[in-house]
Amino acid sequence: MSADKKHLSEFQIALRNFKKNRLACLGVVILGLLYVAVIFAEFLSPYSYKNENRNYSYCPPTVIQFFDENRLVWPYVYGRQLEFNAYHGRIYTIDKTQKYPLRFFAPGDTYQWLGFLPGRRHLIGVSEPGRFYLLGADSRGRDVFSRLLYGGRISLSIGLIGVCISFTIGLIVGGVAGYYGGRVDDILMRICEMFMMVPGFYLLLALRSAVPDNFNSVQVYFAIVVILSFIGWAGLARIIRGMCLSLREREYVLAARTFGLSDRKIITGHILPHTVSYSIFAVMLSIPGYILGESALSLIGLGIQDPFASWGNMLSDAMSIVRIKFAPWILLPGFFIFVTVICFNVIGDALRDCLDPLLKSEVKG
Amino acid sequence: MWGYILKRFLVAIPILLAIAFVTFLLMRFTPGNYLDTMRMDPQYSKATIQHYEELYQLDKPLLQQYLQWIKNILRLEFGYSFYYNVPVVQIIGGRLWNTFVLSCASFLFTWGVALPLGITAALRRNQWLDRLIQFFSYVWLSVPSFFLAMILLYAASQTGFLPLGGMVSPNFEEMNFLEKALDILKHLAIPTIALSVGSIAALQRIMRGNMLEVLGQQYILMARAKGLPENKVVYHHALRNAINPLITLLGYEFSSLLSGAALIEIICGWPGLGALMLTAVRSKDIYLVMASMLMGSVLFIIGNLLADILLAKADPRIRYERG
Numbered sequence: 311m312s313a314d315k316k317h318l319s320e321f322q323i324a325l326r327n328f329k330k331n332r333l334a335c336l337g338v339v340i341l342g343l344l345y346v347a348v349i350f351a352e353f354l355s356p357y358s359y360k361n362e363n364r365n366y367s368y369c370p371p372t373v374i375q376f377f378d379e380n381r382l383v384w385p386y387v388y389g390r391q392l393e394f395n396a397y398h399g400r401i402y403t404i405d406k407t408q409k410y411p412l413r414f415f416a417p418g419d420t421y422q423w424l425g426f427l428p429g430r431r432h433l434i435g436v437s438e439p440g441r442f443y444l445l446g447a448d449s450r451g452r453d454v455f456s457r458l459l460y461g462g463r464i465s466l467s468i469g470l471i472g473v474c475i476s477f478t479i480g481l482i483v484g485g486v487a488g489y490y491g492g493r494v495d496d497i498l499m500r501i502c503e504m505f506m507m508v509p510g511f512y513l514l515l516a517l518r519s520a521v522p523d524n525f526n527s528v529q530v531y532f533a534i535v536v537i538l539s540f541i542g543w544a545g546l547a548r549i550i551r552g553m554c555l556s557l558r559e560r561e562y563v564l565a566a567r568t569f570g571l572s573d574r575k576i577i578t579g580h581i582l583p584h585t586v587s588y589s590i591f592a593v594m595l596s597i598p599g600y601i602l603g604e605s606a607l608s609l610i611g612l613g614i615q616d617p618f619a620s621w622g623n624m625l626s627d628a629m630s631i632v633r634i635k636f637a638p639w640i641l642l643p644g645f646f647i648f649v650t651v652i653c654f655n656v657i658g659d660a661l662r663d664c665l666d667p668l669l670k671s672e673v674k675g
Numbered sequence: 676m677w678g679y680i681l682k683r684f685l686v687a688i689p690i691l692l693a694i695a696f697v698t699f700l701l702m703r704f705t706p707g708n709y710l711d712t713m714r715m716d717p718q719y720s721k722a723t724i725q726h727y728e729e730l731y732q733l734d735k736p737l738l739q740q741y742l743q744w745i746k747n748i749l750r751l752e753f754g755y756s757f758y759y760n761v762p763v764v765q766i767i768g769g770r771l772w773n774t775f776v777l778s779c780a781s782f783l784f785t786w787g788v789a790l791p792l793g794i795t796a797a798l799r800r801n802q803w804l805d806r807l808i809q810f811f812s813y814v815w816l817s818v819p820s821f822f823l824a825m826i827l828l829y830a831a832s833q834t835g836f837l838p839l840g841g842m843v844s845p846n847f848e849e850m851n852f853l854e855k856a857l858d859i860l861k862h863l864a865i866p867t868i869a870l871s872v873g874s875i876a877a878l879q880r881i882m883r884g885n886m887l888e889v890l891g892q893q894y895i896l897m898a899r900a901k902g903l904p905e906n907k908v909v910y911h912h913a914l915r916n917a918i919n920p921l922i923t924l925l926g927y928e929f930s931s932l933l934s935g936a937a938l939i940e941i942i943c944g945w946p947g948l949g950a951l952m953l954t955a956v957r958s959k960d961i962y963l964v965m966a967s968m969l970m971g972s973v974l975f976i977i978g979n980l981l982a983d984i985l986l987a988k989a990d991p992r993i994r995y996e997r998g
Contacts, residue, residue, distance in 0.1 A: 507975055507979075508968070508971070509974075511934040511937040511938055512972075515953060518956070519701065519705055519956040519957075520702075520704055606819075606821060609821055610941055625825075629942070631825065631829045635833070641825070644822035644826075648817055648822065652817035655816060
């Protein structure tokens with residue numbers, strides 16, 4: 311071992327190993343881009359999530375034109391003409407007489423960025439009556455690209471908040487059960503078992519049905535987060551409890567106790583910090599569960615309600631499969647869920663690989 | 676062994692009662708119940724509604740209602756489904772069976788594919804085939820099952836090779852036994868694949884890891900050293916030890932299948948317990964919800980128990996009688 315390595319803490323070593331994993335770094339970059347994109351959703355999207363125009367139902371993606379009569383010009387898009395065929399199917403033909411130049415920082419729907427900063431400029435757009443559908447339109451003629459950004463806000467944040475709640479509960483319950491042992495342990499673990507003995511999706515449905523119908527969308531969002539974390543904490547609590555059972559026998563815990571530290575301080579300050587390397591990758595690997603849970607609920611109509619967008623409820627358009635043939639872009643939300651999940655999985659796996667030695671030295675060593 | 680099974684059942688009973696109680700509370704605190712829907716329907720007279728209220732004691736205090744329900748359960752009376760207008764028992768049995776069929780099919784498919792894949796990957800460690808399997812299992816692990824089901828349904832609608840949703844064809848009654856079986860199998864294909872692909876990927880990785888670990892053991896070296904043919908080393912000495920740890924997973928695997936099956940049932944129109952639960956929850960059909968929840972949990976517990984028993988059978992080192 312060279313001299314400079316001695317100055318690295320174990321975490322820094324783990325971090326360096328993580329950086330060597332190219333795939334995981336790619337995952338971090340993609341996730342980072344996704345998060346930045348959804349944070350600036352209002353600005354990056356050409357339309358608001360509820361800007362609808364029924365004349366453009368399932369309008370195909372707009373192609374950006376760069377050439378006009380073989381000359382390179384400022385990018386523009388053509389207008390669309392809607393016709394119906396003999397079976398009342400919608401046919402969109404390109405109307406070459408209408409040209410709408412792309413405009414940057416174009417004024418459009420007004421918005422409150424993150425709920426407080428008012429604005430009406432969008433990164434890209436075309437002036438009315440032209441419509442700019444980068445990734446096509448949904449059944450009500452709303453821009454799928456804009457809704458993907460807004461929907462990503464729900465889908466990407468629900469995992470983070472859910473994991474925070476369930477890990478807090480899991481760590482506390484696991485820590486208390488493992489530290490005290492005996493009867494406390496018995497009772498807490500029976501409760502855990504109860505949660506683990508119910509099929510998750512059934513519990514999800516039952517809990518969701520208990521949410522009042524008159525909740526507004528923000529309340530429903532938080533209700534779903536709470537429900538998902540309510541289901542998810544038990545598995546973690548059991549594992550943390552197992553680790554704490556062995557940690558509490560260690561000398562430093564005995565030392566802390568002889569110094570007269572309170573139980574609360576011993577658990578939070580001396581025992582739980584040693585489960586941190588497990589928790590880090592467990593967090594990463596459990597986030598997809600929340601994203602999938604929300605998507606599944608929204609997909610069957612029990613989650614985020616229209617007109618608000620989430621990747622799950624956007625995908626419910628594709629539940630009637632005949633539409634997929636005429637408007638394959640309605641499958642895009644599913645693709646985004648897939649990309650997000652695979653990123654979290656890759657990062658979680660990489661973290662496990664580089665934290666594993668650390669974990670072994672902490673709990674067993 | 677029998678003592679152990681009995682003990683497990685006894686432990687399960689209070690947990691089941693608690694689950695039922697929580698579900699009961701949830702449903703009672705839900706705003707509105709099915710009788711409210713009836714009240715708004717002019718078809719039902721006030722007397723009918725009052726009759727129902729008295730019959731199911733919906734006007735009594737909560738605890739009394741719950742105890743009454745438990746009493747009925749013990750006589751295998753699960754109450755009355757307001758939505759379907761028949762006793763719950765009549766619906767739930769068939770649905771339970773359908774979910775069981777789907778779960779079993781998916782289970783067999785998962786293990787039947789994942790184990791050979793894992794073994795192949797381990798034996799060709801770091802060769803291209805292994806890399807290919809690992810790459811695809813990474814991808815498939817992350818594909819949401821509902822998304823996969825949609826794509827498969829779409830593919831089926833384009834090719835016309837497999838039926839779209841449901842469990843039987845419209846002319847099911849006219850078929851002979853063999854055709855009936857084939858018909859159900861055809862309908863089973865899409866939900867089974869959608870449900871299994873993720874688990875195959877996960878299980879394959881675990882199997883590969885176990886196999887590699889066992890192949891590194893000294894008794895394998897010993898077996899090779901004394902000149903046993905490679906086939907015998909792998910399939911006789913290594914495989915059994917590599918599979919053992921997987922059996923602990925079996926119960927969890929089956930349980931998570933059950934939970935995952937609910938969503939796939941809804942999307943593929945498979946008439947199972949999960950789809951029933953959704954209908955019941957939506958229409959606030961309280962007894963149907965409670966019965967579905969309870970039956971789901973029972974299936975779940977049986978799955979776990981079966982796994983433990985199998986583990987004991989497969990691994991002579993494990994004894995359940997003591998401790």
